[in-house]
Amino acid sequence: MSFTRHVTVTETEHGMVLLDERSGRYWQLNGTAATVVRLLREGSTVDEVIARLSERHPASAGRVAADVHGLIRALRDAKVFK
Structure with missing residues (x-):
């Protein structure tokens, strides 16, 4: 999975900021959401990401x-990730 070409990604101290250069809209991802995006961009499957986060945050495993x-x-609905 990856970002569409019109999205700029900036890592921050506490996560990640995404800028849709077409619309000027941006999203600020917290550390956990940024981890999800990083792992998916590196080639992990969705199931692998879920397993990894569930191990890291066992108290929240039911919601992961x-x-x-x-x-x-x-x-995807925002058309910034494919």
Whole structure:
């Protein structure tokens, strides 16, 4: 998975900022969302990302899958992630 070509990605101290250069709209991702995006861009599958985050955050393991799928869906709906 990757960003569409009109998206600029900037790493920040606490996550990541995405700028859609076509619309001027931007998104600020927290550290966990940035980790999801990084792992997917590096070639991890969605299931691998979910497993890794569930291990890292066992108290939230029940919500991880829904949150990861929700993030991906939101970025795709905004046409910044493919």
